[in-house]
Amino acid sequence: MLGYALRRVAASVPVAFCVALFVFALLYLAPGDPAALMAGDAASPADIEKLRAALGLDRPFLTRFVEWLWRILHGDLGTSVFTGIPVATLIGQRVLATFSLMIVALLIASGIGVPMGALAAYRPGGAADRAVMVGGVLGFSVPVFVTGYLLSYIFAYRLGWFAVQGFVSPFADFGGFLRTILLPAASLAGAYAALIARITRATMLDVLAQDHVRTARAKGLGEARVVIVHGLSNAAAPILTVMGMGAAVLLGGAVVTETVFGIPGLGRLTVDAVLRRDYPVIQGVTLFLAFIFVAVNLGVDLLCAAIDPRVRQ
């Protein structure tokens, strides 16, 4: 297990490097001149040229990339050209809101998706199966901002059960945290729950038809134990893998959800930075989120190996 973990961690390093290169190149190739933008309308071409030199934007791609990478390795993600605040500080201020949103959405999505998918596979064509089918289509096709505004209108504005906007730290006031986080997390969870339900159904259909499930029944085990212990233990690795890949759905959805519910998170930070062409912030946040994605999938792989001994071979 330790050997597998070390190999898997080592394999993540080149992936992280490629991600960094990609993030850097993306903004390098993006249209628009950051120097001209930052200098403002009143600036003369000479001023812009000076600013460009000051920012180092006139130097070749590779030089800039290596420098950028070097600074990142030392924890320096750059400074926002708009606010003058270090990007690392900006991320630090907002990471809690985004992570809370994603974790609560993950809990909701897996709490609904896994049992529904398992039930659907247990009785194909039954009520749960049809619910997964319909819910799956709705979950995938209704955009986050529609569910978001709908939930917000019903449960926050009409019924007053939840806050309409904002975010409260779970460490400061847990009740307030739940009142602000549950609605956005629920709307973010929609597509993710649909994804989890579909993959759980497909995997469990396959697993429940396997010979060892028949052995479990022949031992006289109850159906709940057969499905949960013998079914899900075998289905866990594929389900977790898809959940890890699907974390991208959560990351992308978080941007929209934070805007709808006025949550001061990384998504909002990104949107604001894009609108202002605040390049260091865009690069920093994108890189940070990409690394989170790589880390999540590394964690998933290690978890799969812990559950399924065949993966460790």
Place this chain on the structure above:
Amino acid sequence: MALLDVRGLRVEFASRSGPLAAVEGLDLAVAPGETLALVGESGSGKSVASMAVMGLLPATARVSGQALFEGEDLIAMPPAELRRRRGSGIAMVFQEPMTSLNPVLTIGRQLIEALPRVERASRAAARGRAAELLASVGITAPESRLDEFPHQLSGGMRQRVMIAIALAGRPRLIIADEPTTALDVTVQAQIVALLQSLQRDTGIAILLISHDLALVRQMAGRVAVMYAGRKVEEAAAAALFDRPGHPYSAGLIAAIPRLGGGREARLAEIPGAAPSLAERGPGCNFAPRCPMAAEVCATPPPATGIACHFRTEAAA
């Protein structure tokens, strides 16, 4: 009284052209401590019949008739009642030791969950009993095997583990469905010897499902021959191998390869293939392949004794 008494067992599967019977009117009786072999080609309904008795068929199968285990009908009883008899009354050993064990759980967990509740009460006692079971099926270093996973064991070892799991609930009957088919020849002999010694020691009854007549001859006291979903003959093993009654049984026995037959001696075979579920009719289903077939074979064969028109005439 028979331990397991199957009467008029019928199993149907729904199809586009109406229900098709995989097993029709099967009667079987297994006495305590005996070995009854159920033989026949693939598709003859022998595995389906055993799964029906255990209630392990998919919900699409329609099972009727009776399967009295210690006097109580397994087919009529509620699922929860039947579940309590699985493992502790009747246990099963399956053909595929590769896939019949859960690949992600340790041998120990899979053994311990098959133990009766009282023996699972304490962790240490449960492990002790599990190790004891592994030792009883001839697995060395049983303590350390408990923490291994199925893929770390050989095929023969896995089948021993399957047998240990079957024994865990202290059943009175083991249904062994092709227990040696997937194993190497030398390992087959070991598993047979193991089953025989376990039977001597515990007095457990075995319903052996097999198409391997050499194995059946070695293990079974009595043999029931199935063809196309029906039992065509049942007799003491020695008598059957000596003087098979039904032409199908005779064909099967003639097809057993023999030592000393010489390289040139061509192996006897039964011409043609068994009819599919949809091709079966009310008459003798073996008639198209039978050397003795005549017009009378289009009518239903005798329902009792040997299911052949000619054999009953001879007997009468």
